[in-house]
Amino acid sequence: GELILGDLRASALLVSHLASGAAVLLFYRLARLTTSRPAAASLLFTLFPATWLLCGSLAFVEPVYLCLALGAFLSYLRERHGPAAVLAGLAMVAQKSGMLVLAAILVSEVSRQGLKGLRGKSVYLWALLPPAMLHAYLYPLFGDPLIGFRVHGLFLPGHTFGWPFQAMTQHLLSPNQIFAQHLWLRKALIGLSAVFYLGVLATAWRSRHEKERPLVAWLGVTLLFNASLSGIRGYYAFPRYMTLAAPAAILLVIRRLPSWAGRWLPLLALVLVPAGFIINLADIVDAVELLLRLWPPLFFQKLV
Numbered sequence: 001g002e003l004i005l006g007d008l009r010a011s012a013l014l015v016s017h018l019a020s021g022a023a024v025l026l027f028y029r030l031a032r033l034t035t036s037r038p039a040a041a042s043l044l045f046t047l048f049p050a051t052w053l054l055c056g057s058l059a060f061v062e063p064v065y066l067c068l069a070l071g072a073f074l075s076y077l078r079e080r081h082g083p084a085a086v087l088a089g090l091a092m093v094a095q096k097s098g099m100l101v102l103a104a105i106l107v108s109e110v111s112r113q114g115l116k117g118l119r120g121k122s123v124y125l126w127a128l129l130p131p132a133m134l135h136a137y138l139y140p141l142f143g144d145p146l147i148g149f150r151v152h153g154l155f156l157p158g159h160t161f162g163w164p165f166q167a168m169t170q171h172l173l174s175p176n177q178i179f180a181q182h183l184w185l186r187k188a189l190i191g192l193s194a195v196f197y198l199g200v201l202a203t204a205w206r207s208r209h210e211k212e213r214p215l216v217a218w219l220g221v222t223l224l225f226n227a228s229l230s231g232i233r234g235y236y237a238f239p240r241y242m243t244l245a246a247p248a249a250i251l252l253v254i255r256r257l258p259s260w261a262g263r264w265l266p267l268l269a270l271v272l273v274p275a276g277f278i279i280n281l282a283d284i285v286d287a288v289e290l291l292l293r294l295w296p297p298l299f300f301q302k303l304v
Contacts, residue, residue, distance in 0.1 A: 019063035026070040027247055033077050034211045034251050040265050041254040045247065047272040062243055065094040069101045069244055076105050077214060081123045089130035100222050100244060102127045108217035112210070164227040167234030168194055185282050186236075193239040197223050200249045203256065212255065218248035 027045045031038035068091040075084035088105065091098030102124060109118055139145045172191055201223055204216050222245035226238060233241075 016063045019067045023063055023067040023070055026067060026074055030070060030074050030077070030247065031251060031254070033074075034215065035254050037254055037257075041250055043265050043269060044250050044254070047269055047276060048246065048250065061094060062240070065091060065098065066243065066247070068094055069098070070247060072101050072105065073214070073218065073247075076108070081121065082126070085124045085126045086130070088124070089127035092127070092131040093134050097225070097241065097244065100225055104214075104218040104221040107221055108214040111213045111217050160230060161228045162230040162234065164224065165194070165234075166228075167230050167232075168227065168238060171232075171235035185279070189279065190235065190238055193242060194227075197242055197245060197249055200252050204252045212252065215248040215252050219245045219252065222248075 024042060024046055028038050028042040031041040031045075035041055068087050072084045072087035072091060075081070075087060084105065085102075088098070088102040091101045106118065106121070106124065109121060135145055135147070138147050144150060168190070172187060197219065201216070201219050204212060204219075207213070207216060222242065226241045227234065229241075
């Protein structure tokens, strides 16, 4: 891409937008397997969450990450376990939290068939190959075979996990914040995001429908992991981290909407599009302020 466009940043944007388009197509195919209104679900997926393209400081990663995760779950639901394992492994390369894709697939198998569902699923061990190859490549460069896991500890020291929603509650109720601008908007988005995902999981938790169990496992595994992160990771970045579970949550919501509600989605889009644009602009301003106020100079030196 850089050779064609002559600019690395433009190439990253191109890859990001192509991946986001592919993600919508994959989501539509997934929606056809799990809902009777795939078009309505896909329309909502392109707009919610509003920051799914510009999520935090890694704007180029999420579309590729979602694309791989959707491909893995789509292959899994089609009983194509080999491709599902490979795509789940590649999701781990795109983001370290990609391990949640593999975990959700295995939990789904257990929820559908009990522990016997894991029999004959050794093919999913191949999902560990892509991250192993990545670390084999990074080892000679950094002299650490686990550099991909240790790097965050250099910038975000302290405990990794706590009680679910402990960090979320602490920061939402604290009068002292790490950012000053758009405080009400950021706090509202984070709080509403937590309420949305938790509410969807609560309403679908007892579902015994065969099509919903993989979605519940997908949402439940991702939510439990991200809600248990401690410190700033369990609060400020929660909406971005939960982007991985957005497809499952949207499909569960669409399955529960009455038939008349689907007709209002195009009208809702007229409201969500400008709202999403405004939210993205505010998110960029917050991200710049956060970088300048929170991250030490050492971070930028290591980043270079």
